[in-house]
Amino acid sequence: MTTKxxxxxxxxxxxxxxxxxxPKERARLEARLREDAQLRSSLVELxxxxxxxxxxPRLRAPRNFTLTPQMAGKSARMAPRAYPALRLASVLAGMLxxxxxxxxxxxxxxxxxxxxxxxxxxxxxxxxxxxVIPTATSEALPGLAANPQAVAPPxxxxxxxxxxxxAPTQAPSFAQLESPSxxxxxAPSMAAAAMQKxxxxxxxxxxxxxxxxxxxxxxxxxxxxxxxxxxxxxxxxPTEEPTLAPAPEPTLELxxxxxxxxxxxxxxxxxxxxxxxxxxxxxxxxxxxxxxxATQEQPNPTVxxxxxxxxxxxxxxxxxxxxxxxxIFMATIALAAGLIAIYLRRxxxx
Amino acid sequence: MDEVxxxxxxxxxxxxxxxxxxxxxxxxxxxxxxxxxxxxxPAEDATQDAFISAYRNLSSYRxxxxxxxLLRIVTNACYDELRRQKRRPTIPLEPLDSEDEEVExxxxxxxxxxxxxxxxxxxxxxxxxxxxxGELPEEFRAVVILVDVQxxxxxxxxxxxxxxxxxVKSRLARARLRLxxxxxxxxxxxxxxxxxxxxxxx
Numbered sequence: 001m002t003t004k005x006x007x008x009x010x011x012x013x014x015x016x017x018x019x020x021x022x023p024k025e026r027a028r029l030e031a032r033l034r035e036d037a038q039l040r041s042s043l044v045e046l047x048x049x050x051x052x053x054x055x056x057p058r059l060r061a062p063r064n065f066t067l068t069p070q071m072a073g074k075s076a077r078m079a080p081r082a083y084p085a086l087r088l089a090s091v092l093a094g095m096l097x098x099x100x101x102x103x104x105x106x107x108x109x110x111x112x113x114x115x116x117x118x119x120x121x122x123x124x125x126x127x128x129x130x131x132v133i134p135t136a137t138s139e140a141l142p143g144l145a146a147n148p149q150a151v152a153p154p155x156x157x158x159x160x161x162x163x164x165x166x167a168p169t170q171a172p173s174f175a176q177l178e179s180p181s182x183x184x185x186x187a188p189s190m191a192a193a194a195m196q197k198x199x200x201x202x203x204x205x206x207x208x209x210x211x212x213x214x215x216x217x218x219x220x221x222x223x224x225x226x227x228x229x230x231x232x233x234x235x236x237x238p239t240e241e242p243t244l245a246p247a248p249e250p251t252l253e254l255x256x257x258x259x260x261x262x263x264x265x266x267x268x269x270x271x272x273x274x275x276x277x278x279x280x281x282x283x284x285x286x287x288x289x290x291x292x293x294a295t296q297e298q299p300n301p302t303v304x305x306x307x308x309x310x311x312x313x314x315x316x317x318x319x320x321x322x323x324x325x326x327x328i329f330m331a332t333i334a335l336a337a338g339l340i341a342i343y344l345r346r347x348x349x350x
Numbered sequence: 351m352d353e354v355x356x357x358x359x360x361x362x363x364x365x366x367x368x369x370x371x372x373x374x375x376x377x378x379x380x381x382x383x384x385x386x387x388x389x390x391x392p393a394e395d396a397t398q399d400a401f402i403s404a405y406r407n408l409s410s411y412r413x414x415x416x417x418x419x420l421l422r423i424v425t426n427a428c429y430d431e432l433r434r435q436k437r438r439p440t441i442p443l444e445p446l447d448s449e450d451e452e453v454e455x456x457x458x459x460x461x462x463x464x465x466x467x468x469x470x471x472x473x474x475x476x477x478x479x480x481x482x483x484g485e486l487p488e489e490f491r492a493v494v495i496l497v498d499v500q501x502x503x504x505x506x507x508x509x510x511x512x513x514x515x516x517x518v519k520s521r522l523a524r525a526r527l528r529l530x531x532x533x534x535x536x537x538x539x540x541x542x543x544x545x546x547x548x549x550x551x552x
Contacts, residue, residue, distance in 0.1 A: 007524065014523035018497070020504060048537055049530045053498035056476060059384055061376040062394060065401045066369035072405050 005042045013043050017050060086341035090334050097330035104323045353416055361408045368408075372401050375417065378500060379424045385495040386428040388484045396431050400424035418502065418509035425492050425510065432488065475536055482532035486525055493518055494525035 005013070012029050015021050021029065033040050353374075359367035379400055383393035400423045411419050483491050489511070496507040497518075508518045 005527075007520075007527075010527045011520055011523035014526050015519055018504070018522075020519070045530045046526050049526050049533055050498050052475065052479060052533055052536060053494065053529070054501070056479060056499060057472070058377060059381050061380040061397070062390070064373065065376045065379070065398050066372045067365060067401060067405055069365060071402055072365050072368075 005039065009039065009042070010046075013039070013046050016043070017047055083341050083344050086337045086344065090337035090341060093330045093334035093337060097327060097334055100323060100326050100330060104320075104327065357408070357411065357416060360405070361411075365405075368405055371416070375420050376401070378417065379420055382421055382424050382495060382500060383428055385480070385483060385499055386425065386488075386491060387431065388480050392431055392435075396424060396427045399431075400427045403427060415506050415509055418506045421496060421500065421502070421510040422512060425496075429488060478533065478536050482529050485532060486528060490521050490525035490528070493521040494529065497522055498526075 012021065012025070016026060016029055033043060353371070356367045356371050360371060376397065380393060380397045383396040383400070384390060387393045387396060400420070404420055404423045407423070483495070486494070492511055493507060496502045496510050497504070502510065504515055504518050504522075507522075508515045511518065513521075
């Protein structure tokens with residue numbers, strides 16, 4: 001049976017067995033041992049325990065544990081050193097990636113607010129083209145195929161148009177300019193929409209019979225006609241720009257005017273009348289000057305007002321690409337460093 | 351070549367010098383690992399790990415007992431391995447005999463110079479001791495192995511566990527008291543020569 005002793009007594013006996021007690025302590029303990037049989041038997045049991053422990057044979061190493069150059073090699077040695085650096089790099093790159101990404105995401109709404117005018121422009125620029133295309137296709141086909149004879153009379157018609165109706169002639173000119181280059185596929189839908197709008201406009205007076213004759217007439221007049229429409233265009237804009245500064249409304253009208261008129265040709269009166277009067281007055285003088293600028297920059301006047309935001313936006317796209325490149329860079333570094341670190345750790349552990 | 355010179359050479363990257371140190375200490379390191387781990391193969395792994403780790407960290411050896419420094423490294427390696435085992439408990443594979451019965455006392459633990467009876471007794475005692483050691487908390491186990499199995503003095507043991515002398519003293523005493531209870535009845539298994547020596551000392 002084991003005898004109960006306090007931890008302190010156990011410590012004393014243990015140290016006594018190892019000869020680790022100071023002489024005074026040792027003398028005191030020996031005196032107690034002589035009197036206290038229980039303490040004595042505890043000492044015997046402890047000594048036996050130590051004897052058992054010391055009696056155990058030392059095992060021989062089953063093999064030599066000498067290191068091979070590979071075990072001590074530099075590649076193995078590099079692993080633990082490179083590992084923390086790579087881990088740190090991975091974490092830092094990961095954090096930077098998140099920062100850049102968050103910055104990118106935060107700035108995105110601001111960018112989406114700015115380009116809003118741009119889509120409008122695009123829409124405006126596209127709208128007349130799209131609107132014109134159907135007219136071109138619908139007119140060009142009959143014009144070329146059916147009415148080759150109409151070469152002469154159209155000129156007269158065109159003259160009358162040029163002098164009488166500025167706006168309508170403008171549209172055919174566009175049709176002629178853009179019809180060869182632009183695809184005709186999206187046309188039908190747009191044409192149909194334009195037709196519907198016409199119908200809605202309530203212009204029932206439009207003589208359908210007249211359109212085929214006049215429209216094909218303009219087709220062969222590619223060189224002659226552009227002059228007059230541009231005049232009218234140039235004539236329209238100066239009148240409207242000062243009065244209607246905000247771009248969207250006039251541009252919409254502009255966009256609509258060519259779409260409406262070429263399809264149903266020169267006749268629509270209510271649309272023409274407001275444009276006719278102002279156009280004819282300025283035409284004599286400003287004709288040649290704005291001619292070139294207006295024909296080529298026809299969409300531009302609409303662009304002018306929203307042109308400021310795009311000008312500010314221009315530097316931003318490169319910024320954004322830099323951001324994107326930075327994001328990809330950070331993510332790649334984070335991934336690569338992390339993977340290499342894991343790989344090195346595997347190697348290090350063997 | 352003395353130990354200090356070998357250590358210096360090893361520190362400068364002389365692997366041969368280091369391997370001579372390995373050969374000198376491998377039995378001690380292996381025994382420490384075996385007593386701490388309680389089984390042979392993990393002890394072998396821990397020993398190899400300890401020597402590799404010691405070579406890589408030679409610069410952290412700042413004089414003192416090289417033996418104690420090595421024992422500290424292997425002790426820590428065993429702690430790591432034991433913690434890993436706790437996280438992933440495994441069933442140890444005992445060797446099987448021809449009838450698929452587990453061999454409780456593997457032959458390689460026996461000293462061939464002994465008679466079969468003595469060997470059996472010793473193996474039984476060894477097993478009992480190992481079981482009792484295994485029941486001790488790790489830090490108590492390490493100290494009692496260092497002092498009573500490896501024969502280190504208190505100051506060396508204090509270096510080996512990186513704790514002050516007082517800690518060594520108290521842990522050693524508590525470990526011995528616990529082992530005393532666990533090893534009750536094992537006394538008769540001790541070889542007669544030990545008993546005689548023991549009784550003469552009383």
